[in-house]
Amino acid sequence: MTNKAETCWQIQNVRVIDPFRGIDSVEDVFVVNGQIAERATATDCRVINARGLWLVPRLTDMHVHFRDPGLEYKEDLFSGSQAAAAGGFTVVCTMPNTRPVVDIPSLIHWQITRANEIGLVHILPIGAISKGQQGSELADLYQMAEAGAVGFSDDGHPLVDSRIMRAALSYSKTLGRPIIQHAEDPLLAAGGVMHEGSISHQLGLAGAPDEAESVMVWRDVELAGLTGGILHVAHISSPGSLEALDYAKRRGLRVSAEVAPHHLFLTDEAVREWNYNPVTKVNPPLRPDTTRQLLIQAVIKGLITVIASDHAPHHEDEKNQSYKEAPFGISGLETFIGTIFRVFLDAGLLSPLHLFRLITVGPQDVLGLDYPGLIPGASADLTLIDPQVTWTVDGQQFYSRGKNTPLQGTKLKGRPVATMLDGRFTMRDQEVLV
Amino acid sequence: MRDLLTLESLSGQDIGDLLDLAQNMAEILDRPIKKVPTLRGKSIVNLFFEPSTRTRNSFELAAKYLSADVINVQKSGSSVEKGETLWDTARNLSQMAVDAVIIRHQVSGVPQQLAEILDIPVINAGDGSHEHPTQGLLDALTLRQAKGHVAGLKVAIVGDVLHSRVARSDIWALLALGARVSIVGPPSLLPSTYEELGVEVTTDLKEALADADAIQVLRLQKERQSTGEIPSLWEYRLRWGITRKTLQYAKPDAVVLHPGPQNRGVEIDSDVLDSSRSYILQQVRNGVAVRMAVLFRLLGGGHDE
Ligand SMILES: [Zn+2]
Numbered sequence: 001m002t003n004k005a006e007t008c009w010q011i012q013n014v015r016v017i018d019p020f021r022g023i024d025s026v027e028d029v030f031v032v033n034g035q036i037a038e039r040a041t042a043t044d045c046r047v048i049n050a051r052g053l054w055l056v057p058r059l060t061d062m063h064v065h066f067r068d069p070g071l072e073y074k075e076d077l078f079s080g081s082q083a084a085a086a087g088g089f090t091v092v093c094t095m096p097n098t099r100p101v102v103d104i105p106s107l108i109h110w111q112i113t114r115a116n117e118i119g120l121v122h123i124l125p126i127g128a129i130s131k132g133q134q135g136s137e138l139a140d141l142y143q144m145a146e147a148g149a150v151g152f153s154d155d156g157h158p159l160v161d162s163r164i165m166r167a168a169l170s171y172s173k174t175l176g177r178p179i180i181q182h183a184e185d186p187l188l189a190a191g192g193v194m195h196e197g198s199i200s201h202q203l204g205l206a207g208a209p210d211e212a213e214s215v216m217v218w219r220d221v222e223l224a225g226l227t228g229g230i231l232h233v234a235h236i237s238s239p240g241s242l243e244a245l246d247y248a249k250r251r252g253l254r255v256s257a258e259v260a261p262h263h264l265f266l267t268d269e270a271v272r273e274w275n276y277n278p279v280t281k282v283n284p285p286l287r288p289d290t291t292r293q294l295l296i297q298a299v300i301k302g303l304i305t306v307i308a309s310d311h312a313p314h315h316e317d318e319k320n321q322s323y324k325e326a327p328f329g330i331s332g333l334e335t336f337i338g339t340i341f342r343v344f345l346d347a348g349l350l351s352p353l354h355l356f357r358l359i360t361v362g363p364q365d366v367l368g369l370d371y372p373g374l375i376p377g378a379s380a381d382l383t384l385i386d387p388q389v390t391w392t393v394d395g396q397q398f399y400s401r402g403k404n405t406p407l408q409g410t411k412l413k414g415r416p417v418a419t420m421l422d423g424r425f426t427m428r429d430q431e432v433l434v
Numbered sequence: 435m436r437d438l439l440t441l442e443s444l445s446g447q448d449i450g451d452l453l454d455l456a457q458n459m460a461e462i463l464d465r466p467i468k469k470v471p472t473l474r475g476k477s478i479v480n481l482f483f484e485p486s487t488r489t490r491n492s493f494e495l496a497a498k499y500l501s502a503d504v505i506n507v508q509k510s511g512s513s514v515e516k517g518e519t520l521w522d523t524a525r526n527l528s529q530m531a532v533d534a535v536i537i538r539h540q541v542s543g544v545p546q547q548l549a550e551i552l553d554i555p556v557i558n559a560g561d562g563s564h565e566h567p568t569q570g571l572l573d574a575l576t577l578r579q580a581k582g583h584v585a586g587l588k589v590a591i592v593g594d595v596l597h598s599r600v601a602r603s604d605i606w607a608l609l610a611l612g613a614r615v616s617i618v619g620p621p622s623l624l625p626s627t628y629e630e631l632g633v634e635v636t637t638d639l640k641e642a643l644a645d646a647d648a649i650q651v652l653r654l655q656k657e658r659q660s661t662g663e664i665p666s667l668w669e670y671r672l673r674w675g676i677t678r679k680t681l682q683y684a685k686p687d688a689v690v691l692h693p694g695p696q697n698r699g700v701e702i703d704s705d706v707l708d709s710s711r712s713y714i715l716q717q718v719r720n721g722v723a724v725r726m727a728v729l730f731r732l733l734g735g736g737h738d739e
Contacts, residue, residue: 198627202442204542204564204599275550276543320521322541324562 007423008032008043014050014384018057019357020364020373029055031380034423038376050384053417056356057374058381060091062363063155063180063234063258063308064333066123068114069107070099075313075401077111080333081120082434083311083400085426087333088416090381092121093367095155096128103128103139105147112148120426120434122381124150124367129168129179133157138167145175150367153180155234156283158216160186165220169229176368178232178256183216183241184208184284193323195268195285203272205323210291213284214240221248224255232366233257235310237284239291242298249303256366258306259295261339262330262406267292270406271323278319278326280406282312299358300349306362309336313402331402335393337385338412345387346413352387384418391415399432437549437556438728441567441603446610453575456720456727460575462499463723472734473502476533481524482559483509484540488694488718489559489568493536496725500734502533520544521551528552534733537561542599555732563597568728569693570603572720574611576713577648579720580689585612590642590684592674593652593701594623600693604650605633618642619652619674622663639674643683651676651692654701667700677703681711689713 009031017024030037030045066080075083077094084092094111096102102111108125115123127144131137133154141152152168159165159181172179189212194200196207217233221244224231231248233241236257248255262282267289270280280286287295298304312329319326340358344350364371372378390413395403419427426433441449462468478497482490490506497504507523524535534555537545542562549556560566578584589608595601595617608615609632616634617624618641629635636642643649658664671677676690690702690711698704707714 198630201596201625201627202602202631204562204602206563275546277547277550317519320519322520322539322547323543324541 008045009423010045010047011050011055011384012047014053014055016055016374017352017356018373019353019360020057020371021375022353024351024353029374029382031420031423034380036374036376036378036380052386052388054352054385054387056383056385057360057378058091058371059089059359059383060363061087061089061309061311061333061336061359062093062306062367064092064094064311065097065313065329066094067098067313073401074315077114077123078118079399079401081115081118081123082432083333083398084121085419085421085432086399086430087336088383088385088419089333090121090383090419090421091124093124093126093150095126095153097133097156101128101133103131103133103144105140105143108144108147108149119421119424120432121421124148126151126153126180128152129154129159130164135159135161135164138164138171141168141171141175145177149177150369151178151180151232153182153234155180155182158182158184158186162219162223166223166227169223169227169231172229173227176230178230178366180232180234181216181220182234183213183220185212185215188212188215192285193281194271195287197268197288199268199272203276205271208285210238210287211240213238214244217241217244221245221253221255224248224253225251228254230254231256235260235263235284235308236304237263237287237291237295239294242294242303245298245303256306257304258308259299259304260310261307261332261336261343263287264292264295264299264307264343265339266406274406276323278321278323279404279408281323281326281328282330283328296343296349299344305358306366307340307358308363309333311400313400314404315401316403319404329402329404330406331395331398331400331404333400334398335405335407335412337416338391338393338414339407341387341414342412380420380423382420383416385414386417387414389413389415389417435731438567438732439545439549439556439558440565441570441606441610442565444606444610446612449571449574449607449610452571452724452727452731453578455731456571456575456724459726459730460720460723462726463719468499469501470499471501472730473497473500476733477503477505477531478534478536478729479527479532480504480506481535481537482506483520484538484560486538486560489538492721493559493725496722496729499722500726500729502729502733521548524548524552528554534729557728557732560599562599564599565603566599567603568721568724569600570607571728572717572724573604573650573691573693574607575720575724576691576717577689579716580713581647584608587647588614588616588645589648589650590646591615591617591650591652592639592642592676593619593654594658595619595628595652596623596625597655598652601650601652605631609633616642616646620664620670623658639680640683643680646684646688648689648691649676649684651690651702653693653695654697656697671700675701675703676706678705681706691717693717
């Protein structure tokens with residue numbers, strides 16, 4: 001359906017922030033037939049005046065839950081793809097805790113095919129580590145990798161059995177793909193619905209201590225040492241986990257970690273402020289401000305190299321329960337950019353180039369991918385961002401089926417205004433273009 | 435005051451005023467004919483999702499002494515069991531022109547959540563391990579009657595403080611009224627962060643009871659043993675049980691309270707319970723008076739905006 005004019009774009013006077021090449025400069029970007037092109041080859045281009053906007057290549061969110069197959073009422077691949085495009089992302093990695101669990105190659109294949117049909121975002125599925133995420137038998141990791149799985153995780157179901165974890169990490173080394181662990185000792189965290197500390201004590205809600213996470217991160221780091229495997233800690237959120245990560249770095253192990261925007265922006269005070277509304281219920285839980293500051297410092301120091309949303313949409317009826325009964329999760333794709341801008345740019349803690357590394361080069365490195373950046377011939381996957389625009393979060397406006405956000409009503413500054421996938425706009429001015 | 439959800443949110447002045455009002459109500463209870471017409475024509479729902487005959491009866495009698503109509507809704511057989519959400523049930527009741535909802539729920543925060551969606555007063559009759567505000571008020575009233583004042587008293591709260599909504603409400607009330615509070619119990623059942631509130635935290639019963647004017651003994655949930663939080667009821671009794679012997683650690687005129695129901699021979703011995711030190715029956719009587727005061731305050735005019 002594309003006509004000639006639409007196959008060529010000249011994005012003028014845009015501030016190009018390309019962490020893949022380490023470039024931050026104002027220039028024109030040309031897109032011809034879905035790829036980045038040299039100025040010389042481009043003729044009859046549609047011109048976009050992008051003065052004042054930022055252009056960033058291939059934003060990757062390596063931790064999202066699209067609930068498809070099986071739980072489409074929460075989110076399906078289509079609504080999730082729309083949310084990703086609206087949030088400015090061109091690549092997402094979907095977690096396998098669907099029904100059935102994504103633990104066989106055909107489901108990996110199906111997700112990729114379906115994403116291509118939808119055409120809004122590249123989906124790089126993550127397969128389960130264990131069959132059915134039961135934690136007792138390894139899934140067919142090699143076959144899933146062949147089918148396109150970029151990593152493995154039993155996210156939501158921590159892998160408790162140390163022997164299975166050892167085996168999984170051993171395999172990861174041979175496949176060059178990470179084991180992504182939701183680190184949590186289920187017995188230590190049992191019953192916990194928020195962070196254990198003074199707020200949980202005052203609210204009378206059962207808490208899970210920081211250590212429920214960090215004891216497992218320490219174990220996993222030791223197992224990464226034992227096996228030489230590739231370990232990636234999902235949504236890291238506790239001081240002890242950061243110590244373990246630092247220890248792993250010093251030993252030269254292949255260990256990395258991601259942090260979620262909500263852990264960088266909110267604290268467990270939000271549970272009180274929201275007056276027990278389960279919109280703040282997330283796992284790992286929102287932590288105290290001291291921990292939040294440590295997480296921010298760990299990002300600045302380069303200990304944490306990835307920010308990922310842990311986008312976890314739920315149906316309104318499910319969140320509309322008591323704090324104990326409601327499911328864990330925040331719908332995070334569409335507030336991602338605005339949140340991390342608030343945390344790092346408004347406070348002057350990071351340069352834009354450094355910040356965008358965390359959602360471009362960072363995840364690509366963990367997953368062993370090799371996007372080259374905005375060089376001629378590269379796929380034109382890019383996002384235009386207006387760094388000045390201020391806007392107020394309204395979950396009801398989300399493309400995601402999950403309207404569950406504790407940022408409802410929060411003013412953010414900076415928002416993606418256009419997303420392009422393989423040279424075609426998937427979103428412009430907050431409207432997703434199917 | 436529109437709802438009564440927590441004592442945390444009330445000032446010492448608010449609490450003092452409620453106690454004064456409750457003291458007046460207590461005098462009604464001494465009359466041969468206890469019914470006064472104050473809330474005639476008002477209807478109140480008792481929504482109890484967790485069984486508690488005593489608290490439910492206490493609220494029901496309080497409402498009836500003030501001439502209000504009361505209906506009791508319990509979880510079993512209610513529409514909640516048929517898939518209707520609690521919020522739907524409450525909305526439906528409020529459409530039936532009910533004037534207030536009294537709710538007891540096993541999950542912390544449910545009364546607050548309910549108050550956000552209802553236009554009528556919501557009274558928390560105990561939520562999870564969060565608060566039990568009328569219990570906190572009745573404990574404070576009992577202490578005031580026993581000692582003439584609350585300010586300056588040292589009160590020791592003994593037992594499973596971590597899971598106790600009674601302890602939480604007591605702490606807020608007692609601190610607001612100027613008492614000193616120490617909490618004591620097994621380390622696994624003690625919120626260490628309470629020091630931030632200005633409470634003394636210790637696992638040593640002797641230390642907690644030293645100079646105490648009053649002891650609030652909490653009920654020990656027997657399942658704390660099966661969940662591995664305490665080794666045995668016997669060991670618990672040896673270290674934190676209130677017996678004739680351990681009572682000696684406190685002041686000679688120290689009074690003993692217990693929110694009930696009691697596990698005799700575990701957290702408290704019968705000879706202490708049945709002694710002149712014990713104000714437990716007075717607590718029960720004050721429970722009605724306090725609930726009358728709260729209902730009057732929320733429904734009977736005298737609203738201060
Ligand atoms: Zn997770």
